[in-house]
Amino acid sequence: MMGHLILRVVIKLLFAPILLFGLYVQFHGDYGPGGGFQAGVIFASAFILFALGFGLKETQKHLPPTVLPFFMVFGLLLYALTGVLGLFMGGNFLDYYVLAPDSHHNAGQHIGIILVEFGVGVAVFSAMMTIFYFFAGREPEIHDADW
Template identity: 60%
Template sequence: MHHHLILRVVSKMLIPPILLYALYVQFHGDFGPGGGFQAGVIFAVAFILYGIVFSLDHLRRAVPPHIVRRFVALGLLIYAGVGVANLFLGGNFLDYSTLAHDAKHGQHYGILLVELGVGITVAAVMISIFFAFASRPPTIKDTDW
């Protein structure tokens, strides 16, 4: 385990900027390229890198799978909740103009909330997929090649 010291040090230095960049992409998505899907994938990459470098067991201790499943549901609830809130406020599903005192601010709030829900869901699903594939035993041995 300790023979990958350089890889561990470099990944510890890279993970925080990756997470920060994911937040930038998340909250800058309504002004430029980016948004919830891209930010969710970038955010998940930081955790997947941690799991590859430090082991799946370390990742499971840092982010337990039952918590990841809850974040999948939370992201979906945020996304759907914004749409349902619009219905209760007299608008159409995912018509954000009813979320604030004027339509422009409502659109801004609605896009931020929906993109946040998408980002949380995508990140959690990507981490869940990594857990699923990394947990399976290999079917082809290295000696079979």
């Protein structure tokens, strides 16, 4: 994986803006296009880009594969527990109105959707990274001649 200096510099430059854009898509999804699914994939694509330029080992140093299953479970549970929270507060499953019942501008809906979309984003990001890690981890290293 030596060489590719230009690619590595470009990846270093792009890495943080991609993450920032992922966060924007995640939390602006109720006002513009986007949402948890897209944000999770964009977040994962930043790390995948990093892995393409700097190798899988280097990426796994910064984002260990062992933490990903916890993220996956956390995302799904955050979604489901938001639904259960509605049950506990006297509504139906995934009923967001009861989260802020006195609001006149549907704040409960906003809270519920933000929580649920965050769960989606975390779950999608970690699932994508898991799939990528386990696909790419089968080969010790991707040689240039393989492309």
